[in-house]
Amino acid sequence: MPRHLLHLVLASLMLLTGTATRAEPDRYRPARPSDASLYQALGERAGIDAVVAGMLKRSAANPRIADKFKGIKLQALQEQISDQLCELTGGPCHYEGNSMKDAHEELALTMAHFNALVEDLQEALDEQGVPFRTQNRLLAILAPMYRDVLKSPR
């Protein structure tokens, strides 16, 4: 998908979800917890691992955000993110890391950083042959998280 289209999709998702309220502000749950179809469409845990590895490999070398990953143990981070995505897409995993706010506060992330990471994710999804519709379902879960990940999103 062209980059500008991706940003349009992301921006729309953020607008749509911007006014939603959550009972637990820093915990995310899949829209339908009993639905594992997105987890399956991503190729289950092995597929998610491959996508996250591809994303982190790109992000750690991406001049727009590489400095944020300096000194970070990428293997451990990959496992944390895979746990989280596995759980959020309906898989049989449990993420036990820090809240998104705590994990990212020190990094002082902006929307430009967020977009760069999402583009790396999209390339990793393409590389794994994940269909466009499945990519969008995953992005729809991740997009609202910008509020906790970014320094001052609004």
Ligand code: HEM
């Ligand atoms: C929806 C977007 C994002 C999600 C779901 C996400 C997810 C995560 C998770 C699960 C962790 C592990 C936290 C822990 O173990 O305590 C983490 C840490 C981290 N994230 Fe993100 N992240 C997102 C956006 C970003 C962005 C935009 C960047 C930088 C461009 C980034 C850079 C990092 C770094 C460097 C760490 C390691 C922090 C540390 O160990 O001190 N993340 N992220």
